[in-house]
Amino acid sequence: MPSLLNDAVKLPCGLVFPNRLSKAAMAENLATSDSNPNENFNLAYNRWSDGGWGMIMTGNVQVDVDHLGNFKDPAVQTDYETKSSKLWKAYAAASQKHGSPTIVQLAHPGRQSLRGAGRRGLFAPTIAPSAIPLTIGNNFLDSVITSLAFPRPREMTQKDINTVIRLFVDSARFIAESGFSGIELHAAHGYLLDQFINPKTNLRTDVYGGSAENRARLLLDILKGCREAVPATFCIGVKLNSADHSAANLEDTMTQIRLLVDAGIDFLEVSGGTYENPRMVDGDKPAISQTKSARTAAREAFFLDFAKETRKRFPNLVLMLTGGFRSRAGAEAAIKENACDLVGIARPAAVNPRFAALLLDEGTRDEDAQISLDKVRPGWLPKLLRSQILGAGAESTYYADQIHRLAKGRATAVPGH
Template identity: 45%
Template sequence: MSLLSSPLTLRCGLELPNRLTKAAMAEIMAPKQNPDDKFPRAYSEWADGGWGFIITGNVQVSQTYLGSPKDVAIPLPNAGTPALQEAWRNWATTIQRSGTPALVQLCHPGRQSPQGAGKRSILTKNLAPSAVALNLGSSFIPRVATSVMFGTPREMTRAEVTEAIQQFIAGAKQAHLAGFKGIELHGAHGYLIAQFLSPKTNLRTDEFGGTPAKRAEMVLRIIKGIRAATSPQFCVGIKMNSVDVSEQGDGGLQACLEQMGLIINAGVDFIEISGGSYEDPSMFQADRTAPVIGSTAAPAAPARIPKASTRAREAFFLDFAKTVREYYPKIPLMVTGGFRSRVGMEAALESGACDIIGIGRPAAVVPKLPKLVLLNKEVVDADATIRLKHVEMGWLMRKVPIKSLGAGAEGAYYGGQIGRMGKGLQPIDTRV
């Protein structure tokens, strides 16, 4: 049995049939913030695909602050009507109909909530640990775009931090009630939890800032609160940043590892290693040398087994995961980003750096990727690859000096593929 196809039991007792995870991707199809019929229709494509487990896209814990105007959000207290609760149960039941466990990714955007996303007035400022504005670029256009779309956030009061903690706990309770097997806290990509963990965005000197441990206090209270509000068998994972650690000075790595130790002790079942933010969108860096979608480039050469050097760089965040493994050998680690071949995935697992392989954009193109390709014994290693065409921005957008525009174009394109599945259509196959 290959490592990819081997089962894994998490600390909460959740059994994963294999090591392949459909990672979280933005669906961008909930204008009323509810998981309507499009969601079970789209997720039914992944349900029968042979995944080890499935993670939903961002579900916002606040109706006031959303990551996009079409995010799913946790119902307001006492607003969970029978019809809405049934929609949630239908979503959970559909995803798990073939025995694949599903988790809800819970998120609060903090300072990364764009204007028009959420039930708030145009004058209401975003919330953040400290009043540190986004930096999308130093030239005139990025500064104006930042000011118009996000503004400078307002530092959260202690009461507001406590409220956000309770919102995450309420989100986990909602997922538990609906029948999901667990949740993943989004503590990466520059969202609120990541903002609290980072000394760049958390300048507080109260119990929620000032030291690595205090910057982690918010998420520790969230984890402990979820454990108390659900059940011992309910899975709690967290996605954490890696690439921005190097930007925090010589103590950045040690601070991050200290925070991870506290988070592990608080009771998480796995840690997903990712990275990047709106300021540095490194979570969208794969396939840059691939042909552009819609181009007339010649067909790709026949697939070949990747060289060792290619396999070594295939996972963006694997080196950081290896460091985490040295310090915390027992916590299951999931690495997401850049995997494009069975050989590369097996090599990552064999190295001991990770236990779970997260797959994002390829899963939006081939939703049954494990069953059809990666775990299919009839597909030889040389053919067990999935390299995608690069999503190119329009010429006008390429002139704008904002790095996150490219990430936005990528996200919108693959969100559109999920939207196609939500309409009962198949995604467009952009493999090369």
Template identity: 60%
Template sequence: MASLSDSVKLPCGLVFPNRLVKAAMAEMLAGFQNIPTPSLINVYDQWAKGDWGAVLTGNVQVDVNHLGNPFDVALSGEYTDAETNKDLFEKYRKYAEVSQAHGTPTIAQLCHPGRQSPRPAGRRGVFASTIAPSPLPLDMGDGFVQRWLGWFAFPPPREMTQADIDTVTRQFVDAARLMADAGFSGIELHGAHGYLIDQFLNPKSNVRTDAYGGSAANRAKFVLDILQQTRAVVPSHFCIGIKFNSADHTSSSFEDTMTQIGLLADAGIDFIEISGGSYEDPKMFTAGQQQPQPEKSARTAAREAFFLEFAAAVRTRYPSLILMLTGGFRSRAGAHYALSQNACDLVGIGRPAAIDPHFSKLLLDDSIEESEAQLKLNKIPLPFWAKMIPLAAIGAGAESTYYTGQIQRIAKGLKTIVPL
């Protein structure tokens, strides 16, 4: 059976020294200038010492006008080259240097939130619209309170014009060139969790009738254009991966989903990270809590991976793809189980890495008994007022905020707090 300590070579030639990847999480440490700050770099200095196979950064937004939260790292304008944009280049060079100081490849996650950009997040103004493939607002629920809170938090989007699409495509490519010039080992396009790329891929949020809508292939055109144009401007050894949503896809759209994955594979994607959920249905935080999977094995480890069945289906269709599975892993046993099912090549670890930045060492150390190679994390209790609001995103937000707080404690050199 595959071992967690095995190295993994990507199609571009980049080698991950083991199979454990620190997954992307929101740090909220970029300040009001939305730049890599000393506090942010302090956190990555700790993760760099954790013996991870790779480290994925939190969101690097490609447009400072559209952020997932007010303190995301983001590009504030066009990037030309290291000489023209010296200050910008130097900030990211330091970020990449510290993150990889101990030999761990670091992959920058590039994102545009589209219609999931909250009103206070970004420099477009609180009353300005967001952008999306189609002018469909977020559906936070049918009740009056849910609809009002959805409108209050997220302005209705306007449909992107061809000029908008061309601009955002260029922003992704600019950001990728900056990451390559700065020394990062690669990028991951955020095509999950309901963000803009996912909005184009998903027929629920993309009802366009032009070249970007309709068929599965047309809905994939936006991300495929980004991928193709990025490949043309970065070194051949520079990794390009994608985070891909599984939770939005039903049995009726399964073939469309597999078609899109096949198009990404044909386009030369280096790896696909399987995740899931969106602000409307935050399975990336709650899959194991709201809808526990029926026990399919005597081993509790079988229930750790939220999206294992989908990953296994992708593996069957596209056996040569490098797959990363993220969501729910807490133990060596759980990671071993996913590998034993041939569902993935890489195991993404999120929240445990926010509590222990060196968690990978625990899982890789064979001298530690399997029963001890784990980190138990209880559900974050909601404040009393939150329990009165029928909105799934409230619970997901509480989970995310708690672990972001732990990341910020790491940045300050403080001891993290395990939720009890």
């Protein structure tokens, strides 16, 4: 009997994903000094295109070349040079060569932009809804490293906000013209749009701060502008955090989701974490419930409650859950429980670009339709210094290295092997 993961999913815009499995976003760290995609992108994404995925999500594509999250992030160039346009069209063609629609994750890092990443200058500040610096780790060394790595942000003016809206809209138009199937507005993981949504990082007293509706205003303004700039059949999704939301502000979050639904999003991806609390790059948790701490169990229970509550209130919203899926059984369980319509899978796709095909293959037994990934351990120095920030990038770096190997046609490996 075919797995229900084989079911097609049709979005409100009319785009159809041929199955429920999505290669989720991962940082590729492949862009050249001009922040354009290159042949390495094409080679890696061609491998995923041939992997049986119902949808492929790119890593972060920054909308502002002056503000990159990492030094090798790709970014849309607002001058739309002929050379740049050709490179992006080649990227779109490679990623969709075998029929998997590809969605570009558009982002602005805000205060989570490394010093020197982008063209703003080494000593220029980052931008954020409020001038609240990052706090990573809880010791003196982490504090010093954070202040050196991430400039203190300045509070955005109305002119800055207008510029960011224009950059997102221009980028959406360019991505559509390049031949991709859609975009996802990245409003999670502590990036700029999430900084506006979150009351902890948005202390503004103007129309972009205060109430849940006001904090969502920038995202909604961008969504409206993008929808007007692209064809009706072009997909626009949104990525939101879930694990960061407590019961105390659940109603604010549901209010913001309702605004997005009313604005006509095609799907909502639920994820979690920020640079300060990087749940999206944590290692796998133990599979046996008895070994889990009470805190971990409570957080996971709330995640399920969040998904079920979202489904209850917005039954027609196409919902994508990302994080921790390692098996056919796990992915099927999420669908059967009506927690989501789409299953986002990241790290397994970096070590096996055909992981989706494996899960969808009726000839593969359930016990073989899975992968085990050990946690990537930081080196001895972060442990010795008890530094969170020095060890935080171990997971992302490891899987970016696997993507580099995909691009070069080399064998990949799971951690610890």
